[in-house]
Amino acid sequence: MQVGLVERARSGDHEAFSVLVRTSVPRLLGAATLILRDQDRAQDAVQEAMVQAWRNVRALRDLEAWDAWLYRLTVNACYRSAKSARRRSVVELHVDLDREPVTDDISGSIADRDLMGRALGRLPVDQRAVMVLHFYLDLPLTEAADVLGIPVGTAKSRLHRGLETLRVALGGQAGAVLVAQERPE
Amino acid sequence: MNRPMSLDLVVAQWMADAAPQESADQLVDQIITATAGQRPRSRWLALLQEPPMQTQNRVLVGSPNGRLVIVATLLLLAALAAVGIGAFLLQQPKPTASDDWPGFRGDATHAGLAHVGPVGNPVVSWKASVGAPIQHDISILGDVAAVGSDDGLLTGFSVADGTKRWSFAATPPMGGPVGTDGTFYAVDGDGVVHAVRAIDGKALWASTVKILQPSDGVVADGLLYYGSPDGAVTALNVKDGTQAWRQPVSQTAMRTPTVDGGTVVAVDDHGVMTSLDARSGAIRWTKPTGVDPPGTPIIVGDTIYLGVGSDSTTGKLVALKASDGTERWHIDRLLFGPSIFGSVGYSGSADGSLAAIDLTSGTALWDAKLPAAQQRAPAVTDRIVYAYTEASHRVVALDRATGGQLWTFDLDGSNQCCVAAAKGKLFVATDAGTVYAIGGDNATIAVGPIPQAPPSAAPTAVATAAPLTDLQPKLDWIADHGPKDFIPWSLAKAPDGSIWAALGLVDRFAIFEPDGTYRETWGTSGKGKGQFNMRRANGDPYGMVAFAKDGSSYVLDSGNHRVQVFDKERTFIRQWGTFGMRPGQFSETGGIVVDDDGTVVVIDNVRQVIETYKPDGTVISTIPAFPDELHAVTGVNRGANSINIGPNGDYFLSLVEPHLVAEVDREGKLVRTYGGQGEPCALTEQAGPLAWDAAGRMYLAQGPERGDRPAVLVFGPDGSCLGGFGKLGGGDTDIAFPASVIVDGTGIYVSDAGVPDRGYRSAIRKFEPLASN
Secondary structure, eight states: OHHHHHHHHHTTOHHHHHHHHHHHHHHHHHHHHHHHSOHHHHHHHHHHHHHHHHHTGGGBOOGGGHHHHHHHHHHHHHHHHHHHHHHHOOOOOOOOOOOOOOOSOGGGGGOSHHHHHHHHHTSOHHHHHHHIIIIISOOOHHHHHHHHTSOHHHHHHHHHHHHHHHHHHTTOOTTSSOOOOOOOO | OOOOOOHHHHHHHHHHHHSOOSOOHHHHHHHHHHHHTOOOOOHHHHHHHSOOEEOSSOEEESOOGGGHHHHHHHHHHHHHHHHHHHHHHHTSOOOOTTSOBOBTTBSTTOOOBOSOOOOSSEEEEEEEEOSSOOOSOEEEETTEEEEEOTTSEEEEEETTTOOEEEEEEOSSSOOOOEEETTEEEEEOTTSEEEEEETTTOOEEEEEEEEOSSOOOOEEETTEEEEEOTTSEEEEEETTTOOEEEEEEOOSSOBOOOEEETTEEEEEBTTOEEEEEETTTOOEEEEEEOSOSSBOOOEEETTEEEEOBOTTOSSOOEEEEETTTOOEEEEEOSOBOOOEEETTEEEEEBTTSEEEEEETTTTEEEEEEEOSOSOEEEEEEOSSEEEEEETGGGEEEEEETTTOOEEEEEEOSSOOSSBOEEETTEEEEEOTTSEEEEEEEOOOOOOOOOOOBOOOSSOTTHHHHSOOOOBOOOOEEEEEOOSSTTOOOOOEEEOTTSOEEEEETTTTEEEEEOTTSOEEEEEOEESSSTTEEOOBOTTSOBOOEEEEOTTSOEEEEEGGGTEEEEEOTTOOEEEEEOOBSSSTTOBSSEEEEEEOTTSOEEEEETTTTEEEEEOTTSOEEEEEESSOHHHHHHHSOOOOEEEEEEOTTSOEEEEESSSSOEEEEOTTSOEEEEESOTTSTTOOSSOEEEEEEOTTOOEEEEEOSOOTTSOSEEEEOTTSOEEEEEOOSSSSSSOOSOEEEEEEETTEEEEEEOOBGGGTBOOEEEEEOOOOOO
16 A cells, blocks of 8 residues: 555555555654653754655655655664764763662663663764664564664674663663663564 | 563663654655655656665665766756757646645646546545535645634645544635645635645735635645635735735636746636736736636636636637747637646536647547536546546546546535645645545556436527516516615515515615615624624535515524524524534525515535524424435536525425526425426526416516526416517616515516626616516
């Protein structure tokens, strides 16, 4: 069904595009919010991505690549937003996290949800993007790499570094539990 | 089970929880609206513009860099070719850039051209009701379809599924919207123009300038244009509603302007066309076109096309040079203004035809015969012509190339304006308050033969009707005193012998002594007690008064959707009625009469009922005014102009179309009809009010477009045709527009609304009674 809608949108059918917008925006907004950690900027990024998708929809060669392309547009819009935010931002506060006891089950160490949020927020945006594509949008790392236009090895590396940083921030020992487990293809 | 979790699962779970859960509807609306005004880039440009996205062995999006040189070369060649064909393309009408349908007849050129309509068999995509008649156009912007309705609402529906997105309320009735750049503009019953945001219905501004009873609006290049009954064209700034300019161009009403390329073209009620500068309103030229009454002009390239109005019995289709109004060609047929694709125009006709006309030569390519005279402006795509015909309230789709029928679709009421095509759907609204979005199943369907149904109402009836016996009675007196703006409509005689003429255009009554001496004027405009709004939704001045034997009066306050009761001293006693479709409510009243026993009777054309009330307003009965049996006889139903009670106690309804009087008994059953085609006393205009004398003779009025037939037809007690009187003219005994007739033992009273621009006066005349045999 989606392929048919994409085909209609590509032929200039705005109604079909509208249906695609309705189905796509919620998860794009989720991804953008997780990447940018700011819902207003995330909305701007998603809108920018969707407008660009409509304008350039005829560049889509493979109709089944619609979702992946939207992810790319959204991530790129997030990158631009993050870049401009950095230009605007003044100081990013660094907060010493209370260290929790080290256990193999780290779920117990994040009773405070805010802890994870803050830890993610301090990751470089390119690492957050890989993590969001992989963990939130359920993309295998090979597809995440395609979306980001980077080699798979680079994607794996970013994911690994991001997870290690998180582990430290959350009170675990680097390398003590797991390296990132790639999701099933 | 509480198992230890690995970090990646924890992160995944946290992300799932942390992502926003609330609805993204507002963002979705913003995106849809933002993109609705844009078109996707052409493929070559998009391929260049969009960075390539690849899997390991395939290019999914965009163009790899290695092809850029080739593409650039092709671009250069394409640009050269584009220059060559540019001039040709400039002459062709183009659909609106975004597949929107801004308003009446599409965009500001009124060419009626759409991107994509329904393809295949018709399928109701959705159907929605607004609860009040819709008499104007539909506007489509992005994912919102907006309609104005007689209850004063502008309602926005989702184009995709018909979900009501919002409604905006103002003084009833709400006119048809026109839209651009994410904003709808509509005029309310007070003549105030409202700007309403498409995505959420938020009011952006209301004009301080009032344009009463304006034409359909048209929007182009930052300005909104309206014609008005005072003969002016007005332009407002879309950004804030301020008046950009106002240009008086005629002594008669101006019809909907058309705009293209910095030029506004507007035509008055008699076909005098004026070309104005769109920015300044400066007049460039004015010329009579010979099309009287005219429809809406259409501009394509350097040619203006003007067809006849929907109410025409004479006229032609003309093609004029836009530069100076010089005629290029004309066709002596009653053709409406064409919807245009390429060099072919598709014109409905008062004779029931829908014709394809080669606009370069004026020759007909095909000619379909639809089963009724009344049509609305078609919408045309590259493959299909979508039209509406009043017979069975039917939408018809014809193959554009051949005129062969593709399908028909019947609606639940009459379409009073036009069809709109956009987003793969056809949008049609009815006076039953329903909005249809008709999609297609994309099936390949066979093209049928060109429809050849005979027209149901031939406009040549005037010429074929046999002459009638002239019963011209002697004139007793003529009265045209009273206020300066004296245009009498409904008449009533009070028990004290005074004659009350409803001046419906100014919401007052002019009262005359029995000898025709002007006594006084009573009433003011407004919504309060003792104030009136005598105009019904379409602007017709249908307010009126009926008297009970005790001298109390019942004013049908039609625009306020109520009945007001006054004692014989004109002290307000009570009122009843609100706008609505339930018993005791009014939607579109056509007349009021008080029976001998004091029962008040009102006909409502939209509720399609005759309702009776006790003097205190309690509903006694509600019966169908237009029973199925009547439909079977007439084929179409556009309501009644008046109601009266005959000597036998039956109700007599003066129908708008076909031109008939229907006698209906107290059970709502059709007894018989009068004045039909082929009868000696055939009506040649809409049936007007009627009355009886003591001998049981029925006096039936008909309007000014009756040709050489009399203003008042007289029937014997058995329904036989006795003759008529009142020829069209400006003489003392002539009657131009008999808006009402009452008869008693002292004589025959006829109110004549006149036709001022033809020199026919507005007056009340009293004639002596006809001889008893």
